[in-house]
Amino acid sequence: MNRQDAKRPRKQVEPSPSLASWRLGGSYLGPIIVALVFLAMTFIIWNRGPDPVLDFGREVYIPWRINSGDVLYRDIEYFNGPFSPYVNALVFRIFGTSLQTITTVNLLIVILATVLLYRLLLRASDHVGATAGSCAFLICCALAHRTGIANFNFITPYSHELTHGLVMSLAMIACLIRPPKPLWSALAGLLLGCIFLTKAEVFLAAGITALIGFCVAHWVIRARSRQLAINIACFVVAAMVPVILAFALLAHASTTTTALHGLAGSWPWVGDSRLMQLPYFRSLLGTEHLGQNLLSTLTWMCVYAAIVLIAWGIATLEPKRALLSSFITAIGFAAIVLGASPWIHWDTFLRPLPFVLLIAFVWFSRNLWRCTSDVSVRQTILLRILLVLFGGLMLAKMAFNVSLLHYGFGLAMPGLVVFVVAMVSWLPRIVGLPLRFISIGLLVAMLIVHAQITWKNSQTMFVPVGTGSDSFFADGRGAALDQLLDDLQSIPKEKTLTMMPEGLIANYLSRRVNPSRYSQFTPPNLIMYGEDKMLANLKARPPDYIGLVHIRNVEYGAPFFGKDYGRDIARWVKQNYHEVHLIGQRPFEESPNGEPRFGILLMQKND
Numbered sequence: 001m002n003r004q005d006a007k008r009p010r011k012q013v014e015p016s017p018s019l020a021s022w023r024l025g026g027s028y029l030g031p032i033i034v035a036l037v038f039l040a041m042t043f044i045i046w047n048r049g050p051d052p053v054l055d056f057g058r059e060v061y062i063p064w065r066i067n068s069g070d071v072l073y074r075d076i077e078y079f080n081g082p083f084s085p086y087v088n089a090l091v092f093r094i095f096g097t098s099l100q101t102i103t104t105v106n107l108l109i110v111i112l113a114t115v116l117l118y119r120l121l122l123r124a125s126d127h128v129g130a131t132a133g134s135c136a137f138l139i140c141c142a143l144a145h146r147t148g149i150a151n152f153n154f155i156t157p158y159s160h161e162l163t164h165g166l167v168m169s170l171a172m173i174a175c176l177i178r179p180p181k182p183l184w185s186a187l188a189g190l191l192l193g194c195i196f197l198t199k200a201e202v203f204l205a206a207g208i209t210a211l212i213g214f215c216v217a218h219w220v221i222r223a224r225s226r227q228l229a230i231n232i233a234c235f236v237v238a239a240m241v242p243v244i245l246a247f248a249l250l251a252h253a254s255t256t257t258t259a260l261h262g263l264a265g266s267w268p269w270v271g272d273s274r275l276m277q278l279p280y281f282r283s284l285l286g287t288e289h290l291g292q293n294l295l296s297t298l299t300w301m302c303v304y305a306a307i308v309l310i311a312w313g314i315a316t317l318e319p320k321r322a323l324l325s326s327f328i329t330a331i332g333f334a335a336i337v338l339g340a341s342p343w344i345h346w347d348t349f350l351r352p353l354p355f356v357l358l359i360a361f362v363w364f365s366r367n368l369w370r371c372t373s374d375v376s377v378r379q380t381i382l383l384r385i386l387l388v389l390f391g392g393l394m395l396a397k398m399a400f401n402v403s404l405l406h407y408g409f410g411l412a413m414p415g416l417v418v419f420v421v422a423m424v425s426w427l428p429r430i431v432g433l434p435l436r437f438i439s440i441g442l443l444v445a446m447l448i449v450h451a452q453i454t455w456k457n458s459q460t461m462f463v464p465v466g467t468g469s470d471s472f473f474a475d476g477r478g479a480a481l482d483q484l485l486d487d488l489q490s491i492p493k494e495k496t497l498t499m500m501p502e503g504l505i506a507n508y509l510s511r512r513v514n515p516s517r518y519s520q521f522t523p524p525n526l527i528m529y530g531e532d533k534m535l536a537n538l539k540a541r542p543p544d545y546i547g548l549v550h551i552r553n554v555e556y557g558a559p560f561f562g563k564d565y566g567r568d569i570a571r572w573v574k575q576n577y578h579e580v581h582l583i584g585q586r587p588f589e590e591s592p593n594g595e596p597r598f599g600i601l602l603m604q605k606n607d
Contacts, residue, residue: 030131041143049150052474055158057505063089074254081265083197084160098469129425145457165202176213185231189238205393280555286400297351315432326434330441337445357392391415498543550587560588577603
């Protein structure tokens with residue numbers, strides 16, 4: 001170092017996140033609050049779900065059949081990677097096949113994800129940020145019942161690929177910010193390889209995050225060429241291990257073609273114009289009502305900007321007045337949110353998230369480029385960049401309609417957590433401490449409202465379904481499902497059953513085989529696999545019984561099976577099966593008074 005460099009002050013762009021002034025009652029109060037929130041939310045939703053008809057039946061039926069000798073993609077068609085079904089099959093094999101087993105393991109995954117998230121956020125911010133982000137994760141995503149369908153949380157997820165992929169992505173980020181060594185590079189690569197075997201959208205976000213994180217992590221420490229080469233080799237080889245292993249096992253159990261089909265997972269349908277034209281996926285992306293969504297985004301951006309400006313104005317006051325004003329404003333805003341919550345569009349409050357994350361990404365990237373502090377500070381900034389980047393990339397499927405509804409419990413989860421941390425920890429360092437108090441007040445009110453939503457939806461699930469360790473509480477539709485299970489008890493176990501357009505949970509609960517390769521006959525499945533192909537499979541292996549379940553698929557623009565879609569399959573069913581028992585109301589008919597209706601029609605194959 002020359003004399004001029006010694007005299008030049010080093011620029012401290014980013015302060016250490018562990019400053020004592022940013023702590024929350026030491027190092028124990030935050031985890032205690034998170035633990036209490038976890039216990040309370042678990043109490044609210046435990047055994048309330050899954051949905052008695054939709055999605056989750058696939059998540060337990062397929063692992064059960066794998067343990068019974070079926071091979072994924074050979075005997076059972078599947079549109080995601082093989083990781084989660086085989087992991088859940090292993091869980092069943094070790095701990096026993098039951099709903100109680102899978103939900104308990106999923107609860108342990110929530111605990112693991114919460115601990116991992118808390119530690120990441122603690123390093124990226126402070127105890128307040130880590131506590132706030134973890135509580136938001138638990139209440140709004142992991143242990144939530146945001147809708148009447150109890151499949152959009154981490155306990156009974158509609159797709160384990162999403163929840164497994166998210167947790168492994170967080171673990172991968174934790175490896176990437178460790179000192180770049182062969183061990184951590186290999187672990188990061190191994191996790192990325194497993195993520196590849198889940199869902200395309202998760203792997204896309206995790207893959208880009210891993211690429212940037214790996215490169216920048218080595219740039220931060222000014223890694224030598226030899227060290228970089230070794231770590232790249234460890235990362236790539238480890239990433240290939242789960243992919244090659246999955247291919248070898250699938251090819252051994254079936255064929256090379258089937259194995260390649262399995263590894264492709266959902267990639268063949270990414271960007272499929274036929275799927276993207278369905279109203280549901282247009283609505284999910286936000287292009288269905290683009291102008292309205294952009295207006296909503298602008299409105300919420302103005303709201304958040306006003307909050308920041310108010311906090312900045314308070315910060316200019318004399319310290320004691322600023323502190324008092326901060327508390328009064330925080331309490332006042334919280335009271336307004338709680339009082340006005342019935343009129344607040346909670347489905348839209350995260351609409352500005354893509355723009356917020358983009359601004360944060362640019363800001364932290366600039367800070368990292370200019371930072372001359374020690375390596376640990378630069379690694380902290382890198383962690384923030386990776387969290388922001390991953391959160392933003394996960395929103396690609398809902399870019400103009402960011403919401404916690406439906407898939408949002410997973411897709412919007414990383415972005416939500418980052419947004420919460422930004423408001424209670426990162427921005428207050430720039431704007432002033434009043435923003436922290438105001439943001440915490442608003443956050444507490446928001447979390448109370450979302451916990452109330454979960455409580456309200458959970459209370460509608462009071463109908464017992466199933467028996468023993470496979471029992472759970474469902475909404476009113478559960479009574480029809482339970483009656484169907486009673487009817488099936490009088491039918492020999494070797495008789496097969498296919499539920500249409502879906503309802504595979506009846507097969508699982510009755511431990512009855514679905515002879516069809518296809519588990520769902522909904523509009524997306526008909527598009528992906530082709531109705532002719534699905535009908536040919538039914539004709540080749542006709543089930544002994546068929547259960548027609550009333551589902552109104554308005555989100556796909558085709559409400560009723562057999563009328564608006566699946567007409568050829570429905571015609572074949574009508575010609576070859578006769579009615580045995582109508583449970584509830586006749587399926588696929590509109591209610592004359594618009595009231596909700598539900599029913600299951602059990603049909604038997606003609607002799």
